[in-house]
Amino acid sequence: xxxxxxxxxxxxxxxxxxxxxxxxxxxxxxxxxxxxxxxxxxxxxxxxxxxxxxxxxxxxxxxxxxxxxxxxxxxxxxxxxxxxxxxxxxxxxxxxxxxxxxxxxxxxxxxxxxxxxxxxxxxxxxxxxxxxxxxxxxxxxxxxxxxx
Amino acid sequence: xxxxxxxxxxxxxxxxxxxxxxxxxxxxxxxxxxxxxxxxxxxxxxxxxxxxxxxxxxxxxxxxxxxxxxxxxxxxxxxxxxxxxxxxxxxxxxxxxxxxxxxxxxxxxxxxxxxxxxxxxxxxxxxxxxxxxxxxxxxxx
Numbered sequence: 683x684x685x686x687x688x689x690x691x692x693x694x695x696x697x698x699x700x701x702x703x704x705x706x707x708x709x710x711x712x713x714x715x716x717x718x719x720x721x722x723x724x725x726x727x728x729x730x731x732x733x734x735x736x737x738x739x740x741x742x743x744x745x746x747x748x749x750x751x752x753x754x755x756x757x758x759x760x761x762x763x764x765x766x767x768x769x770x771x772x773x774x775x776x777x778x779x780x781x782x783x784x785x786x787x788x789x790x791x792x793x794x795x796x797x798x799x800x801x802x803x804x805x806x807x808x809x810x811x812x813x814x815x816x817x818x819x820x821x822x823x824x825x826x827x828x829x830x
Numbered sequence: 831x832x833x834x835x836x837x838x839x840x841x842x843x844x845x846x847x848x849x850x851x852x853x854x855x856x857x858x859x860x861x862x863x864x865x866x867x868x869x870x871x872x873x874x875x876x877x878x879x880x881x882x883x884x885x886x887x888x889x890x891x892x893x894x895x896x897x898x899x900x901x902x903x904x905x906x907x908x909x910x911x912x913x914x915x916x917x918x919x920x921x922x923x924x925x926x927x928x929x930x931x932x933x934x935x936x937x938x939x940x941x942x943x944x945x946x947x948x949x950x951x952x953x954x955x956x957x958x959x960x961x962x963x964x965x966x967x968x969x970x971x
Contacts, residue, residue, distance in 0.1 A: 710913070710915045711914075713912040713913060714889060714912050715888065715890050715912070717910045718847050718907075718908070718910070720907050721905075739840060746937050748935065748936050749936050752934075760841070760843020764844075767906050769906045772905065773900075777850060778897045779850050779895070780847070780848050781844055781846075781847050782844065783841045784841065784842040785839070790838070791839070794839070809875050
C-alpha cells in the first residue's frame with residue numbers, strides 16, 4: 683500500500699489508472715472542521731463582540747454580503763472560524779455541548795477571565811492538558827485548554 | 831519580549847468541539863458518525879465521565895457527549911465539515927435517508943445542511959475557485 687500524506691486531499695503517489703480509485707476515496711473524506719457555530723439571543727450583537735472580540739481576543743471577519751440579513755457575526759479562530767448566530771428561546775446553559783479554545787498560557791487566561799467576573803469551573807486534567815470551563819454571557823459552555 | 835507575551839496569551843484555535851446525543855443513542859451515533867461520515871474514533875482518556883466517544887476530524891477532535899432531554903432539532907448551532915466533493919456527500923447523505931436543506935450560498939463556497947439522527951445540525955461545505963486554491967496553499971505550507 684503506497685503511503686499518502688495524512689491530512690492532504692491527494693495521495694503522495696503518482697496518479698495513474700490503478701491509483702484512481704484510491705484518489706477517489708481520499709477526495710471524498712471529511713478534511714476537517716471549517717467552522718463551528720454557536721448562538722446568542724437576537725439583539726445581543728454588542729455583547730457578542732465584547733465577549734468574543736474583546737475578552738477572548740478573536741478577530742472579527744466580514745460576513746459575506748448574501749448572509750448579512752441573518753445577523754451573523756463571524757470570527758477567525760486559528761485556521762478555523764467561529765460563527766455566532768441569533769436564536770431565541772434556547773436554554774443554552776442546559777447543554778453539555780461546547781467548543782474548546784486552545785491556549786498556551788493557562789495562568790494568564792485564568793487571571794484574564796476571573797477579572798471579567800466569570801466563574802471558572804476546574805475540570806479533571808487529561809493527558810498533559812490543564813483545562814477549565816466557563817459560560818459565555820448567553821449560557822454557551824466554553825472550555826479553555828492548554829499545557830499543564 | 832513583549833511580542834512573545836502577546837503571542838502566548840492568544841487563542842491558537844479550536845482544540846475540540848463537543849455536541850451531545852441522548853444516552854440511549856450511542857450505537858446509532860456510532861453508525862452515523864463513524865460508518866456513514868467515515869470519521870475515525872480515537873481513545874477517550876480514562877477517568878472521564880462514561881458514555882459517548884471521541885473522533886478525529888482533520889487535525890481536530892470532535893467529542894460526542896451524552897445528555898438527556900432537549901430538542902436538538904430546534905438548534906441552529908452546528909459544526910461545518912469541510913469536504914472536497916460536496917456532490918458525493920449530498921448523494922451519500924440523501925441515499926442514507928437523511929433530509930437535505932439548502933442554506934444561502936456565499937462567495938467561494940458551496941454547502942448543504944442536514945440533521946444527525948438526534949437533530950444536531952450538520953453542515954457540509956466545500957471551498958471553490960480561488961478560495962480552494964488559497965486553502966490548499968495554506969494546507970501544504
